[in-house]
Amino acid sequence: MSEARVMPTDKKGRRRVVISGAGFITPIGNDWAGVASSLREGRHGFERVEFFGNPNVPVKVAGTVKDFVVESMNWRDWKWPARYEIARETLRGLAPHGVYAICAIDQAAEHAGLARGALANDDATGLYCASAGSAMMLHGHLGQMDRTRGERGNPMGVVSSISGTLNFNLAAHYKITGSVCGFVSACASGSHALGYACDDIRLGRLNRAVVVAGEELNAETLLPFAAMRALSPQSDPNVASRPFDTARDGFVGAGGAVALILEDAETAAARGARALAEIAGWGQAADGHSVAMSHPEGRGLANAMKRALSDAGADAGEIDYINAHGTSTPVGDRAEALAIKTVFDTNKKQPRISSTKALTGHPLSLAGAMETAFCVLAMNEGFIPGNPHLVNTDPVCEGLDLPRETLNERPRLVLNNSSGFGGSNVCHVLRAVG
Amino acid sequence: MSPQQPDANPSEKLSRYEPEVREAYARYRETGDVDAVQIVIIAMVREHLPKPSDAPITDEQKLVEDLGYDSLAVAEVVFAIEDTFGLRIETSEIMQISTVGSLKEFIAKKLGPKNE
Numbered sequence: 132m133s134e135a136r137v138m139p140t141d142k143k144g145r146r147r148v149v150i151s152g153a154g155f156i157t158p159i160g161n162d163w164a165g166v167a168s169s170l171r172e173g174r175h176g177f178e179r180v181e182f183f184g185n186p187n188v189p190v191k192v193a194g195t196v197k198d199f200v201v202e203s204m205n206w207r208d209w210k211w212p213a214r215y216e217i218a219r220e221t222l223r224g225l226a227p228h229g230v231y232a233i234c235a236i237d238q239a240a241e242h243a244g245l246a247r248g249a250l251a252n253d254d255a256t257g258l259y260c261a262s263a264g265s266a267m268m269l270h271g272h273l274g275q276m277d278r279t280r281g282e283r284g285n286p287m288g289v290v291s292s293i294s295g296t297l298n299f300n301l302a303a304h305y306k307i308t309g310s311v312c313g314f315v316s317a318c319a320s321g322s323h324a325l326g327y328a329c330d331d332i333r334l335g336r337l338n339r340a341v342v343v344a345g346e347e348l349n350a351e352t353l354l355p356f357a358a359m360r361a362l363s364p365q366s367d368p369n370v371a372s373r374p375f376d377t378a379r380d381g382f383v384g385a386g387g388a389v390a391l392i393l394e395d396a397e398t399a400a401a402r403g404a405r406a407l408a409e410i411a412g413w414g415q416a417a418d419g420h421s422v423a424m425s426h427p428e429g430r431g432l433a434n435a436m437k438r439a440l441s442d443a444g445a446d447a448g449e450i451d452y453i454n455a456h457g458t459s460t461p462v463g464d465r466a467e468a469l470a471i472k473t474v475f476d477t478n479k480k481q482p483r484i485s486s487t488k489a490l491t492g493h494p495l496s497l498a499g500a501m502e503t504a505f506c507v508l509a510m511n512e513g514f515i516p517g518n519p520h521l522v523n524t525d526p527v528c529e530g531l532d533l534p535r536e537t538l539n540e541r542p543r544l545v546l547n548n549s550s551g552f553g554g555s556n557v558c559h560v561l562r563a564v565g
Numbered sequence: 566m567s568p569q570q571p572d573a574n575p576s577e578k579l580s581r582y583e584p585e586v587r588e589a590y591a592r593y594r595e596t597g598d599v600d601a602v603q604i605v606i607i608a609m610v611r612e613h614l615p616k617p618s619d620a621p622i623t624d625e626q627k628l629v630e631d632l633g634y635d636s637l638a639v640a641e642v643v644f645a646i647e648d649t650f651g652l653r654i655e656t657s658e659i660m661q662i663s664t665v666g667s668l669k670e671f672i673a674k675k676l677g678p679k680n681e
Binding site for chain 2: 286
């Protein structure tokens with residue numbers, strides 16, 4: 132039990148929302164300790180990949196998920212770490228990233244000190260999911276429909292593939308009765324799930340929320356981004372993901388799932404749970420600019436940051452660390468650098484800034500939730516992740532503090548940025564506890 | 566609409582089943598042996614139990630009440646049987662099946678005495 136207490140309400144009289152548990156299935160580690168070690172040491176999770184056995188595919192490196200086998204469409208072929216139990220009645224409806232998600236939630240619940248079954252049937256726990264669905268499963272099921280000219284279809288085809296697959300399956304698996312919903316704002320989805328979960332707790336609709344985001348790493352999910360020329364063609368895992376570097380040339384795809392347990396501060400305190408961080412505020416704003424490209428000056432992202440700071444009742448100058456969206460694309464990183472400069476006065480104390488996608492790659496729907504969990508971890512472990520692949524900083528970043536090495540500084544107030552297709556920008560402010 | 570033909574190489578579909586189930590299926594394919602079909606059907610019913618069990622499965626058992634099947638599991642096992650035997654089973658026909666015995670009987674009737 133922590134000595135650190137969080138007041139039940141904030142300055143605006145709203146219920147405070149704390150994060151009491153985190154679970155990680157990521158390219159850089161499948162638990163808190165593994166992720167902490169990778170982040171602190173700047174160790175990436177990339178491996179060489181070859182899709183379709185075709186060396187001509189221009190995607191050579193990816194942020195792979197280790198210790199899982201989920202390449203097949205048939206759940207009977209899947210393997211996952213033995214410490215997680217997933218019953219057949221659940222498996223039959225899952226997509227591969229659903230397996231990651233269950234492992235992440237079980238881990239987060241255990242981390243939060245919640246007994247098995249504590250999430251079930253209480254009318255006060257909600258489930259907030261971020262997932263784009265499973266392109267692989269959808270492809271397979273629709274292929275069967277085509278081959279049989281519409282006469283045949285797998286009974287689990289819908290629930291295992293469309294973009295609500297996480298919500299459908301996990302709500303049933305965990306017997307969630309508070310609320311269940313899903314978010315599909317591409318690379319901002321995880322942050323949207325977190326924001327709306329936070330609001331529902333603040334508003335007193337729920338006492339607890341499970342926020343989970345997941346993404347698959349396979350040809351069906353990733354290669355369509357190659358067609359957009361959004362992916363790095365590099366074959367060297369050490370240089371492929373270089374956010375804010377002049378030589379950055381696209382993002383590196385990644386998969387996994389991350390879960391966070393959110394609780395209102397009183398609920399967490401009443402059961403003696405340790406608050407790992409407080410979600411002090413969040414904000415969102417849209418670019419109104421392009422279907423896929425960031426606004427050139429990051430207008431929407433800047434507004435989202437301002438709104439998050441305002442919601443948190445914090446001044447820009449109080450922020451110690453920004454976990455940037457920084458995907459390593461030429462246009463996106465530039466827009467984000469300009470947006471940060473709009474909000475943070477470069478003549479005053481600057482927050483440290485890094486993009487942990489240098490180590491993980493970009494896991495799309497998962498990004499916002501994963502990076503929030505990284506921030507929570509960094510606040511509790513007392514360090515700020517660096518930018519280990521940054522060699523020549525883009526001049527657009529002049530005046531911004533982008534450390535290359537990990538800093539042994541405990542950030543107390545952190546901003547996490549996310550941006551998705553269609554100009555969807557979501558930012559969160561996290562406050563350290565204790 | 567014409568029924569599906571069984572796959573040219575069905576062994577792949579049954580690759581997860583015990584050797585005696587695969588042998589029974591091969592025997593059915595060669596001879597139309599209805600008893601062999603029963604062995605395959607029982608194995609498929611067991612494979613699609615939402616909660617796995619090694620307990621014996623008997624003809625009298627009801628899929629839903631006794632074996633814990635839900636409507637999705639019923640749809641799944643019917644889908645697998647259709648695929649394996651090249652049958653087409655209508656939803657209205659599924660509604661008539663309640664016990665393991667009635668499922669076996671229904672499939673046997675669908676296949677006919679010799680499905681050559």
